[in-house]
Amino acid sequence: MKAFKSGKQRRVELLAARERRRQRRSRQAKADASPAVKRCPAACVPVDPARLQPYNSYDVPDFVWRGYYVDLAFRCRDCGAEGVWTAERQRWWYELAGGDVYTTACRCAPCRAKARQRKTEARQRSLPGWLDKQAARAGSSPAMSTRC
Ligand SMILES: [Zn+2]
Structure with missing residues (x-):
């Protein structure tokens, strides 16, 4: 059975998850924006x-x-x-x-x-x-x- 979490605990988890997603997205955006020549075949x-x-x-x-x-x-x-x-x-x-x-x-x-x-x-x-x-x-x- 899942332990009950208060609204406050839940909110902290949600904010942390949101922050993780945001960082992942910005890393992805940087990778996309980097010169494509780097990923380009020989x-x-x-x-x-x-x-x-x-x-x-x-x-x-x-x-x-x-x-x-x-x-x-x-x-x-x-x-x-x-x-x-x-x-x-x-x-x-x-x-x-x-x-x-x-x-x-x-x-x-x-x-x-x-x-x-x-x-x-x-x-x-x-x-x-x-x-x-x-x-x-x-x-x-x-x-x-x-x-x-
Ligand atoms: Zn033809």
Whole structure:
């Protein structure tokens, strides 16, 4: 049978438990805040947050939390091939190419080249029409151009 405890004894125990929890939590927080590079595997690619594109601090990307990049497996959106987006390529994309931090690999290299080709051709097709429109707008009366 449990011994009866007074409210005062109980309160002392509760406060001690609360203090233990608080200390454990602050130790945990310190461990989390310590440079992730320490926990990072031998040949890791660390993240340099200063070089990333600005992002919403309420939605910090995984790799920023982690502090280093890891190879990511993905399936190509177009041909379905399995691919790996390497840590080094991720660093290049986010820190050097200025890629958006919420973007990720979605096409294999050949499909990416094809997509780029497709876009270039579409642009070349639409460019003459666009130029005509600009010329028409420039040639129109001032009253017409201020309307839009
Ligand atoms: Zn593909």
